Structures are given as C-alpha cells and as structure tokens.
Amino acid sequence: MHAKSSHTGAYLNLKLYDLDSKISFNSKNINSLTMKVQQVLDNLSQRFPNEPVYLQAVEELLTSIEDVYNQHPEFAKVNLIERLCIPDRIFSFRVTWVDDAGSVHTNMGYRVQHNNAIGPYKGGLRFHPSVAPQLLKFLAFEQTFKNALTTLPMGGGKGGSDFSPKGKSDAEVMRFCQAFILELWRHIGPDTDVPAGDIGVGGREVNYMYGMYKKLARENTGTFTGKSLEGGGSLIRPEATGFGNVYFLLEMLKTRNIDIKDKIVTVSGSGNVAQYTTEKLIELGAKVVTLSDSDGYIYDPAGIDSEKLSFIMELKNEKRGRIKEYAEKFGCTYVEGERPWNIVCDIALPSATQNEINAEDAQKLVDNGCFAVSEGANMPSTPEAIAIFLNHNILYAPGKAANAGGVAVSGLEMTQNSIKLSWTRDEVDHKLKHIMKEIHNQCVKYGKTSNGYINYVKGANVAGFMKVAKAMMDQGII
Numbered sequence: 001m002h003a004k005s006s007h008t009g010a011y012l013n014l015k016l017y018d019l020d021s022k023i024s025f026n027s028k029n030i031n032s033l034t035m036k037v038q039q040v041l042d043n044l045s046q047r048f049p050n051e052p053v054y055l056q057a058v059e060e061l062l063t064s065i066e067d068v069y070n071q072h073p074e075f076a077k078v079n080l081i082e083r084l085c086i087p088d089r090i091f092s093f094r095v096t097w098v099d100d101a102g103s104v105h106t107n108m109g110y111r112v113q114h115n116n117a118i119g120p121y122k123g124g125l126r127f128h129p130s131v132a133p134q135l136l137k138f139l140a141f142e143q144t145f146k147n148a149l150t151t152l153p154m155g156g157g158k159g160g161s162d163f164s165p166k167g168k169s170d171a172e173v174m175r176f177c178q179a180f181i182l183e184l185w186r187h188i189g190p191d192t193d194v195p196a197g198d199i200g201v202g203g204r205e206v207n208y209m210y211g212m213y214k215k216l217a218r219e220n221t222g223t224f225t226g227k228s229l230e231g232g233g234s235l236i237r238p239e240a241t242g243f244g245n246v247y248f249l250l251e252m253l254k255t256r257n258i259d260i261k262d263k264i265v266t267v268s269g270s271g272n273v274a275q276y277t278t279e280k281l282i283e284l285g286a287k288v289v290t291l292s293d294s295d296g297y298i299y300d301p302a303g304i305d306s307e308k309l310s311f312i313m314e315l316k317n318e319k320r321g322r323i324k325e326y327a328e329k330f331g332c333t334y335v336e337g338e339r340p341w342n343i344v345c346d347i348a349l350p351s352a353t354q355n356e357i358n359a360e361d362a363q364k365l366v367d368n369g370c371f372a373v374s375e376g377a378n379m380p381s382t383p384e385a386i387a388i389f390l391n392h393n394i395l396y397a398p399g400k401a402a403n404a405g406g407v408a409v410s411g412l413e414m415t416q417n418s419i420k421l422s423w424t425r426d427e428v429d430h431k432l433k434h435i436m437k438e439i440h441n442q443c444v445k446y447g448k449t450s451n452g453y454i455n456y457v458k459g460a461n462v463a464g465f466m467k468v469a470k471a472m473m474d475q476g477i478i
Helices: 034-046 054-067 073-077 080-085 131-150 169-187 205-217 240-254 272-284 306-317 323-329 359-367 383-391 405-419 425-447 456-474
Strands: 091-097 104-115 121-127 156-161 194-195 265-267 285-291 294-298 331-334 348-349 372-373 395-397
Touching: 034 054, 034 080, 034 091, 054 080, 054 131, 054 383, 054 456, 073 080, 073 456, 080 456, 091 131, 104 121, 104 131, 104 169, 104 194, 121 131, 121 205, 121 265, 121 395, 121 405, 131 156, 131 405, 156 169, 156 194, 169 205, 194 405, 194 425, 240 272, 240 348, 240 372, 240 395, 240 405, 240 425, 265 272, 272 285, 272 306, 294 323, 294 383, 323 331, 359 383, 395 456, 425 456
Parallel strands: 121 156, 121 194, 265 285, 265 348, 348 372, 372 395
Antiparallel strands: 091 104, 104 156, 285 294, 294 331
C-alpha cells in the first residue's frame, strides 16, 4: 500500500508483512520526513528479526494510520512512531517453585510495560508454555490501543510465564504464583501497573497472586483485576470479554439492520471467552454450532443450548477435560486437529488464540456465506485473512475493538476498588454495553469509507493511536 495523503509534506509507505519476517519499503519520492518513518520500521525489523508476531501487529497498525499520520508532521519530528512501538521496559526473571513431590522447578517470568501515556499500565498475565518476550510484546502493543479505545484511563502492558497450570494441584499453582509475585511485586501497583488474568490465569491464580502482593506491599488497594468478589472483584468480570464481543457484534449488525436471532454462529475456543460468548448468544436466540480446544473442534448442528453449555463449563473449568468429551456425551461430530472455519455459518467469532484464521480459512468463511467476523481473541486473523474479509466488505471487527470488554470491566473494577464501593450486576453490564457502543462509534468515525463500508480495522487503529499519540505529545519527550 502506497497511499498519498492530502498533506503535502509526507508519505507513509508500507508493504504488508510477509512470512519471512522482513519488511519491504518503496524508497521512491520519499522526503526526509517520511524517510524517518521508514527508518523506524526498518530498524524494528533489523533489531527484532525473530519477532514476527510483534512486527505483524506493528505493521497492521501503521498501515491503517498512514492517512492520519501524514496529517501530523509534528509526530515525525519527535520520532513518535518508534517511541510508540518500543515498550517502555521489559522485566524478565527466574521463577523457582517446588511441586508436591518436593522436586524443584524453574520457569521464566516476564512483564512488558508498553506505554502509560493515558494511565497505569494495564494488561493480563498469561501462564502457558508458549509465553516468550516477543509474544508479550505483541500483546502489550495491542493492549495499549485497546485500552485507549475503552475511554478509560489505562495504559498498556502484558506479562506471564512459560509455566502451565494444566495438571498441577492447587497447592502447586499457589506456590508458583507466590514465587512469581515475589519478583514482580516491586514493579506493579494501583497507580503504576495493574495486571489481570489471561490464558492459564483465572480467578484462582489472580487471587493467589494478589494475596502474596498484599503481604509484600502491605497494602490493600486493588492492584490486580479479575479478583474474587470477596476479595474486591467486580461482577460481570468473568463474562466481560465474551459479553462485550457480542455487544460489539450487535452494534455492527445494526448498521445493516440484521437481527442476530436464529443466526448460525461458529465459535472457536472453549475457555472463558468462548463460554461467555456462547452464553450471551444463546440468550439472544442465536445458534452456536461449534467450540474447540487445542486438540480439535466439535460440530453440533442442533446447537449448543444452556444445558450443554453447563456441561462445557464444568468440563473445562473444574475437570480440566478436553472438548472431545462433549462430542462423546452428546453424539455430535468431533474433528481432530482442525479449526471450525469450514463449517457453514452466518457469523464467526474466533475466541481461541492468535493467527487461528488464515487466508484459506477466511476464504472458506466468505464462500460459505459468513457475513460477520468479530474477534474474541487477540489478533486471531492473519493479515492475509483480514485482507480477504475487507475485500469482500463483510462486517469484520478486530480484537482490539471487539474484545475490549474484558479490560473495560477491569477498568471498572479498578474504579470500584478506588472508591471502595461495589456496583450491581446490572450497573456493570449497563456500563459495559455503553463502553462497547462508544468503541463502535469511534470505529465508525474513523473507519467509514466513501461508499459507506465501515473499515473497523482502520477505525479502531486510528482512534486508539490518536488518543495515545496526543497524550504523548502533550507530555513531552520522555
């Protein structure tokens, strides 16, 4: 993409990130101001050559904001792009813990504090073997703009460990969480950095970590979100990401006067986000026909009802079982080692992990008549898949907009902790709906094209970028 803006002084020339982790640029007719942007991107690819997911996220943002960026030459003069792309700091540390048999184990722990221009660093902790610095850099980068979209004063961060809670006893998880916080507690706080849960980190893990943090910091000021209600958590927080994604989807459907009732929906994942996405869809009368885990997916053409969903919640949250057991119990199709994007549907809600929809999957969805994709996971669609969605003018919501409900209610939890009050379920749900509607409005403001199509990718990126960029400009060069 080599678009020229109406501003006479700048071009931002970018080419979509390719599979060999290199970024290419068109050097023709680039003045010195724009050359600075090129140099920043080129430097990022050279300095972080083994971080394709992080570079993919940066490329996606910068491609979307080029028109707006070109209207603000003052951004280039203070090297704002590079400052915005590189995290403020990254902590890495060893975590040593003892299992129930007395054996000693060592994992790595990390926290990426990306940007705090509009508020304290805010973002989840992920416990999973795949956790590594480049993954967390991508997540923290995305989190910065997602948080900006919520209208709440939160910066962006992310962290975690390559530890897996799977198969561990409660006592082992507790000891690991305490060991993890023994190092991290120095770098977090209610007005500094407020972690939350993510993959592998639910209420149990958050409560263990917050308990240890309180003992070390000698304060009870919130700091973590996703806590139990008894420990200062918020109602609706477990449901927030899934519910929020559906609320955003409803706003998109309104732009085309489409009712969600009786629509066939494919959902990936079977964890927290997928579960509560499914719960809200059932409540609204849609038919969810798929769920998945890392082993494969189930296809239930009769639809997942409330009784079946209760089985899934018990299976995944208490028994730590596999989705295949659903197919065995209810007699439906189970497909091993695949994702559910070849199933005919009206709406697809990817709610598992990054890059789970590739170009082939996207084309299958379009060919099968899918008219809306709303992301419950973080960056679950590859750049090639996104291009297919946009080229076919389907309703496509990127994760930084559609799945912002989780961090939005985390922000509401922070507020409740600060004022020492708790809101009712209806109050929190009402505020969540309002926030998701406002995020949608921002996407429409910046993403509506001349032919009436709403490019939610551009809208979300520009809205988030402008809020953070203006705050950074106001605060000077730091």
